[in-house]
Amino acid sequence: MVTKEVEKLLLKVQKPGRYTGGELNQVVKDKEKVDVRFAFCFPDTYEVGMSHLGMKILYSQFNSVEHIWCERVFAPWLDMEELMIKNNIPLYALESGDPISDFDFIGFTLQYELSFTNVLNMLKLGNIPIYSKDRTELKQIVVAGGPCACNGEPIADFIDLFFIGEGEEVDLEVIELFRKCRSENKSKQEFLQLAAQIKGVYVPSLYDVEYNEDGTIKAVTPKNGAPAKIEKRLIMDMDNVYYPDNFVVPMVEIVHDRAVQEIFRGCIRGCRFCQAGFIYRPVREKSIDAIDRQCRALCENTGYDEVSLSSLSSSDYSKAVELLSRLNEWSNDEKVSISLPSLRVDGFTDDIMSKIKTVRKSGLTFAPEAGSQRLRDVINKNVKEDELLNTCHVAFNGGWNKVKLYFMIGLPTETMDDVVAIPKLGMSVVGEYHKCENRPKNKGVTVTVSTSSFVPKPFTPFQWEPQDTKAQLIEKQNKIKETINTRKITYNYHDADTSFLEAVFARGDRRLCKAMAKASEKGFHFDGWSDCFSLEKWMDIFKECGIDPTFYANRRREFDEILPWDHIDYGVSKEFLIKECKKAYANATTEHCRQKCNNCGAAKYKGGVCFEKRQSMV
Amino acid sequence: MKNVRVWFKKDFECRYISHLDLNRCMLRAVHKSKIPVWHTEGFNPHPFITFALPLSLGFRGERETMDMRLTEDFDFEEIVKRLNTCLPNGIRVFDVTEPVLKPGKIAFALFDIKLTSDSISPANLCSELNVLFSKEEILIDKKTKSGIKEINIKPYLSDYSLSANDEYVHLSIKLPAGSQENVNPTLIINAAEKYLDKEIYSDITRLDILTEEETPFE
Ligand code: SF4
Numbered sequence: 001m002v003t004k005e006v007e008k009l010l011l012k013v014q015k016p017g018r019y020t021g022g023e024l025n026q027v028v029k030d031k032e033k034v035d036v037r038f039a040f041c042f043p044d045t046y047e048v049g050m051s052h053l054g055m056k057i058l059y060s061q062f063n064s065v066e067h068i069w070c071e072r073v074f075a076p077w078l079d080m081e082e083l084m085i086k087n088n089i090p091l092y093a094l095e096s097g098d099p100i101s102d103f104d105f106i107g108f109t110l111q112y113e114l115s116f117t118n119v120l121n122m123l124k125l126g127n128i129p130i131y132s133k134d135r136t137e138l139k140q141i142v143v144a145g146g147p148c149a150c151n152g153e154p155i156a157d158f159i160d161l162f163f164i165g166e167g168e169e170v171d172l173e174v175i176e177l178f179r180k181c182r183s184e185n186k187s188k189q190e191f192l193q194l195a196a197q198i199k200g201v202y203v204p205s206l207y208d209v210e211y212n213e214d215g216t217i218k219a220v221t222p223k224n225g226a227p228a229k230i231e232k233r234l235i236m237d238m239d240n241v242y243y244p245d246n247f248v249v250p251m252v253e254i255v256h257d258r259a260v261q262e263i264f265r266g267c268i269r270g271c272r273f274c275q276a277g278f279i280y281r282p283v284r285e286k287s288i289d290a291i292d293r294q295c296r297a298l299c300e301n302t303g304y305d306e307v308s309l310s311s312l313s314s315s316d317y318s319k320a321v322e323l324l325s326r327l328n329e330w331s332n333d334e335k336v337s338i339s340l341p342s343l344r345v346d347g348f349t350d351d352i353m354s355k356i357k358t359v360r361k362s363g364l365t366f367a368p369e370a371g372s373q374r375l376r377d378v379i380n381k382n383v384k385e386d387e388l389l390n391t392c393h394v395a396f397n398g399g400w401n402k403v404k405l406y407f408m409i410g411l412p413t414e415t416m417d418d419v420v421a422i423p424k425l426g427m428s429v430v431g432e433y434h435k436c437e438n439r440p441k442n443k444g445v446t447v448t449v450s451t452s453s454f455v456p457k458p459f460t461p462f463q464w465e466p467q468d469t470k471a472q473l474i475e476k477q478n479k480i481k482e483t484i485n486t487r488k489i490t491y492n493y494h495d496a497d498t499s500f501l502e503a504v505f506a507r508g509d510r511r512l513c514k515a516m517a518k519a520s521e522k523g524f525h526f527d528g529w530s531d532c533f534s535l536e537k538w539m540d541i542f543k544e545c546g547i548d549p550t551f552y553a554n555r556r557r558e559f560d561e562i563l564p565w566d567h568i569d570y571g572v573s574k575e576f577l578i579k580e581c582k583k584a585y586a587n588a589t590t591e592h593c594r595q596k597c598n599n600c601g602a603a604k605y606k607g608g609v610c611f612e613k614r615q616s617m618v
Numbered sequence: 619m620k621n622v623r624v625w626f627k628k629d630f631e632c633r634y635i636s637h638l639d640l641n642r643c644m645l646r647a648v649h650k651s652k653i654p655v656w657h658t659e660g661f662n663p664h665p666f667i668t669f670a671l672p673l674s675l676g677f678r679g680e681r682e683t684m685d686m687r688l689t690e691d692f693d694f695e696e697i698v699k700r701l702n703t704c705l706p707n708g709i710r711v712f713d714v715t716e717p718v719l720k721p722g723k724i725a726f727a728l729f730d731i732k733l734t735s736d737s738i739s740p741a742n743l744c745s746e747l748n749v750l751f752s753k754e755e756i757l758i759d760k761k762t763k764s765g766i767k768e769i770n771i772k773p774y775l776s777d778y779s780l781s782a783n784d785e786y787v788h789l790s791i792k793l794p795a796g797s798q799e800n801v802n803p804t805l806i807i808n809a810a811e812k813y814l815d816k817e818i819y820s821d822i823t824r825l826d827i828l829t830e831e832e833t834p835f836e
Contacts, residue, residue, distance in 0.1 A: 002631060008819050010634055011676045017639060022631025024647075024706045251635045251643050251706060303650025303704055305664065335649070335663060 001028075001097035009083045017252035018046030019080060021094030024249040025301070027063040027070070028095050035067035036175055039093050039103040043110070043118035044528070046074040050248070051256035053310055054146065055109055058167055060244035068175060071095040071103075072248070075118045076125070078531065084125065091125035100126035104178065105141050107171075108159075110148035113505035114498065114528035116155050119144070120520035123158070130520060132160050132205060138181060138188045143174070149202075150279055151458045151565040154505050154512035156204035160188075161195055163202075164568055165232030165279075166265070168241055170200040196226040200233030202568065209510055209564075215551055217509065217562040231569045232279070236607040238265065239290040245297035249304070258339075259307040261295040262286065263323070267312040268593040268609055270600075271369070272380045272584055273408065275457040276312055278577075279570045281600060282608035283316075283593060288323050295327060299336050306337050314340040318594075318612075364395050367406040370414075371421030378413050378584045382592070385425065389432045396436040402446045403429055409476045409493075410454040410468035412584060419476045423449060423483040423491070430488045450492040451480065453499035457506050458565045459572060461580035464557040467503040469550075470496045497535035501527065503553035509564035512552075515545045573601035619656060620688045624701065625713040628679040632708025637672040640709075644684060647704035653697055656687040670721040670835065671795060671827055674802060678823040683835070685717060718836035719829065726828040727795035729803045732821040733787040733810075743818075744782035747789070750813050751775050758809040771809055774801050786821075795827060 002010065002020050010016035031037065040059055042049030049055060055072070062070035071093035076084060084091070090099040100106055106128065108119050123130050128140055135142070144152060145163035152162045163170055174195055181191040196203040206226035210218040222228050235241045247259065266283035267276065286294075295307055309317075317323060320340075327338050368383050370376045376383060392403060407422050426449045433445035453473050456465045468476075473496040484491055505512070518541045526532040542549050557563065559578050566574075576599065583590060590598055593609045603610035628640065635643065648655055648665040657663040667686045673679045694714040701711045735743055750756065756772045778791035793801040807820045827835045 002634075011820075016634040016676070017631075017636075020631035020634050022706055022708050024704070249646065249706075251632065251639050253639065253642065257642075300650070303646035305646075305649050335657065337662075 001095065003092070003097045005087065005089050006092070006097065009080065009087065009089070012083060013079045014077065015252055017250075018074065019076065019094075021072070021097070023251055024303075025246050026072075026095055026248045027059075029063075029069040031069065031096060031098070034069040035179055036069070036105065037103045038062055038068060038070040038105040038107060038175070039073050039100045040070050041073040041100070041106060041108045041119075041122055043075055043108055043115040043122060044526075045077055046250070046252070047254040049074045050250050050254045052109065052111065053260050053262065054167070056244055056247050056260070057242070057262075058171065059248070060246060061168060061242045062171070062175075064242070065172065065175075067179075069095075071098075073100055073122070075122055075525070078526070081125065081525070090127050091122055101128050101140060104139055105143055105175070108142070108144040108146075110144050110146040110152070112528060113148055113154075113502050114533075116148075116505060116516060117519050117524040117527050119155060120158060120516060121523070121525040124520060130158050130517065132158055135160070136188060138178075138186065138191055141178065141188070141191075145171070147275060147279060148506075150275070150568060150570065151506065151508070152202070152204065153510045153564045154508040155516060156510050157513040158516070159204065160192060161201055161203050163233075164200050164230055165570070166234045168235055170198060170233045173198050174201060193224050193226070196224075199231055202230040204510075207567065211511075216557075217564060220562070220567050222567075229567055229569045232571060234280075234284075234571075234605060235265070236284060236605060238284045238286045243290075243294050245294065246301040247298065247304075249302050256308070257304075259295070259298045259302055259304040260310045261291060261298060261307055262311065263291055263309050263314065263317050264311045266608065268316055269313060269382070270380055270580070270590055270592060270598075272378070272461040272580055273369070273411065273454060273457070275460050278459045278572045278600075280312070281570070281572055281602035282605060282610045284608040285318060288319060288326055291323060292326050296330060299334065305335055306339060307331075308339045308341055310341070364392075364400050364402060365404040365406065366391070368425065369406065369408050370411060370418060371407060371423075371425050372418045374587055375411060375414060375418040375421075377587045377589050379411055380580075380584070380589050382589060385428070388425075389428060392429050392432050393436055396433050396440075396445070397438040399440055401433070401440045401443045402448075404448040404450065405429070407449065407451045408454045409451045409480075410473055412454075412462055412465045413587075414476075416476075416479060419479050420483050422451065423480050423489065426484070426489045427486065430486060445488055446490065447488060448490045448492060449480070449484075450494070451477065452494035453496050455499050455503045455506055458563070459570050459577070461577045461584060463507070463563065463577065464559060464561075464581065466556045467500065467553045469554055470500060473499075495530070498528070498533055500549070500553055501533075501535060501538055504549045507564070508552050511547060515541050515547055518545060571600075571602040571605060576600045620691070621685055621717050622688055622694070622697070623715050623717040624684045624686065624697070624711055625715065626679075626682050626684070626701075626709055626711045628673060628677075628682055628709055630708035632706055633676055633678050636675045637669070640673075641667070641669070643706070643709065647701055647709075648686065650704040651697075651700040653700055654689045654692055656689050668721075671724055671727070673824060674804070674822075676822065678821075680823060680825045681827065681834075682824075683827075685721075715836070721835075722797055723829050724796035724827050724835050725794065725798070725830040726792050726832060728825040728828060729789075729791050729793060730823040730825050731789040731791065731803060731807075732785075733789060733807070734785070734819045735816045736819075737816050738814075740782040740785065740787050743814075743816075744780055744787045746814050747780055747787065747810060750810060751778070751780070756809050756813070758805055758812060760805060769805075771801075771805055775806075792828070792832075 059070050062068045073093050092099050120130050129135050141160050143161045144159045145167050149162040192203045195201050196206050208221045212218045264285040266280040268283050271277050369381045426447050429447050456462045477493050655665045658666050667684055670683045697714045698711050755770050757768050759766050760769045781788045811818050
């Protein structure tokens with residue numbers, strides 16, 4: 001819905017289609033007839049947010065409940081934001097055009113740390129007080145979920161309640177509790193205390209944090225009956241959990257403009273840098289029947305001619321080839337192409353290749369993450385150089401001539417030898433091309449080598465590691481540049497400054513809230529976009545607040561230190577993470593969950609891969 | 619094989635999508651509708667659709683058209699019905715016909731424009747526009763492929779009417795359109811903003827597309 005006031009602005013901004021709603025399959029209800037209004041906010045642009053699967057799932061699920069109306073809200077881009085402020089137009093939801101301050105719940109999904117300032121900015125644009133304590137009534141409850149909720153401490157003063165883990169069940173339980181509390185005229189405080197009793201709900205205001213003299217945490221103490229440990233929620237029955245048979249189909253082009261079918265949650269691999277690989281444990285698959293049925297319904301209802309099978313590592317689906325054959329039974333006739341993102345090097349078999357169309361001839365991407373075998377062992381990324389070269393060989397002979405390789409620099413234990421191995425691997429891929437008899441005629445090979453800077457994340461075996469300093473990272477980037485001796489390799493690298501700020505937020509504690517509030521006051525937004533990001537400005541703020549950001553990013557933490565997120569439980573034990581960290585130092589790898597269970601702790605959820613029969617039990 | 623011409627309105631939220639977005643939107647609707655249409659060949663086949671005259675982002679369209687090719691006989695009413703269930707509400711198909719004229723025959727477009735300004739009443743804006751439009755020469759910068767060019771829009775102001783009510787100024791105007799010469803009504807609004815030195819809001823509807831003989835394009 002576009003209101004008269006907004007209409008006036010739309011022709012003055014870029015891509016106005018992102019601010020109107022009105023797409024196919026959007027849900028419009030009568031606001032007089034619903035009980036709970038939920039503003040689902042994605043703290044980034046429409047194009048980014050509309051590509052996000054989690055939002056689509058919860059949007060449809062909430063709206064499947066008659067008395068809930070869930071609407072979408074995105075961060076307006078700079079031009080629109082400026083006009084909205086100038087014309088006193090508060091941030092509104094796309095379906096009704098109503099300001100978000102009218103809503104019972106304002107929910108954010110936290111996908112990356114650098115969107116934290118957008119969360120505050122969106123509240124500000126909606127004329128909602130940013131501090132939780134300043135919102136005293138039982139309305140405008142600000143909730144947040146998503147991977148970054150695993151350490152929400154840097155925004156703990158602003159969020160009333162975090163959802164820990166997967167949202168399908170717990171979100172609705174909290175909404176129901178809200179209805180009950182409102183009908184009983186309970187206060188917001190009473191509601192929050194009751195909500196804290198629900199498994200998977202973290203109410204940060206119910207925990208007191210004390211600090212030691214050296215700045216580390218002394219104790220986190222729950223009050224008013226809140227649990228000492230907040231356990232994550234997760235769905236064990238993947239076939240029967242709610243899955244939308246319909247997506248809102250955007251009219252303007254978005255980042256991933258296609259149907260998305262989830263095939264499993266979690267990852268068997270356990271790469272030691274990867275947070276997703278730990279917080280979503282254990283792996284839980286959907287059956288082929290369920291995927292086939294859901295996928296087909298989704299394509300029919302949206303009109304998309306492309307569906308992507310989504311998971312953290314799609315070719316690890318236990319029956320990948322069988323699944324693809326089943327989907328191909330109808331997809332070819334219906335002119336629907338199936339794509340498998342996040343393919344692993346060893347998952348790229350001829351069999352799979354022949355069944356998926358959209359690995360387009362231009363783009364072949366691999367993420368070896370580290371250049372040397374030693375360092376790949378350290379991070380437990382079990383990709384072997386010869387496997388990678390073999391896969392490239394198959395692809396080159398099949399007509400491909402462009403390869404993208406993704407690496408990280410600044411990984412724990414990294415030496416200059418490991419760094420030099422990155423461009424060397426790129427050069428080996430170039431060499432492999434020239435060995436291929438059937439390589440595309442008259443075409444050269446292009447290898448793109450990209451490096452990002454390692455950001456240590458909570459709930460990983462590297463959560464205690466210091467991040468490399470900017471100087472160290474730049475030295476490594478320069479080394480790579482120097483080593484490349486061919487124009488066939490293009491080298492891209494991710495800016496070290498953004499990774500630094502990401503590292504500060506990722507492992508930050510509550511004392512950062514002060515800096516967040518300051519940043520919001522100064523109008524910070526879109527930190528994840530180079531258009532807006534300025535580390536310099538952030539450093540000024542840290543200084544003003546008396547915060548040393550290197551304390552969070554570059555300090556090695558002791559195994560016995562109390563970490564800001566220690567009271568949150570994702571099912572993976574701290575002992576296991578310590579063991580994994582020590583194995584990393586010893587260059588020792590760990591088997592994936594299908595080879596051997598390494599007792600990470602997630603078996604307590606009594607399902608998924610932990611209880612699968614293993615073929616090669618040792 | 620049979621070519622058909624689909625007639626539709628583009629309004630409400632769908633006003634704000636570009637021609638490229640409209641194209642994608644239609645492709646998906648045609649795919650979803652399962653109407654037997656001819657697909658392009660190649661690596662990524664998609665329904666073959668063409669539009670007679672693209673509509674600028676922000677305009678409402680009352681009589682827009684798109685051509686497609688049926689691979690087998692198919693009821694026209696059914697096409698209307700199916701496409702409407704597959705399209706967002708802002709795009710409504712109201713007719714399907716057999717194409718009579720080639721899109722090259724389009725020569726004019728008829729526009730209905732509502733103009734307002736925060737700093738001046740509709741009546742005053744209307745009289746100022748009347749004065750402006752009766753000038754000998756009205757120059758405005760126009761972006762072209764080869765850079766910015768100054769053009770005189772006076773010759774295009776041959777067939778129009780201006781009136782005002784309490785809410786807005788109503789400008790009704792016929793402008794050259796099509797592959798030969800195409801004049802976008804925003805040029806006139808830009809000129810008004812420049813000469814009157816005021817911010818003007820416009821709400822533009824393309825009412826119809828006409829041939830050289832000024833009969834409706836069919
Ligand atoms: S308990 Fe074992 S099988 Fe289950 S997720 Fe942990 S390591 Fe994998």
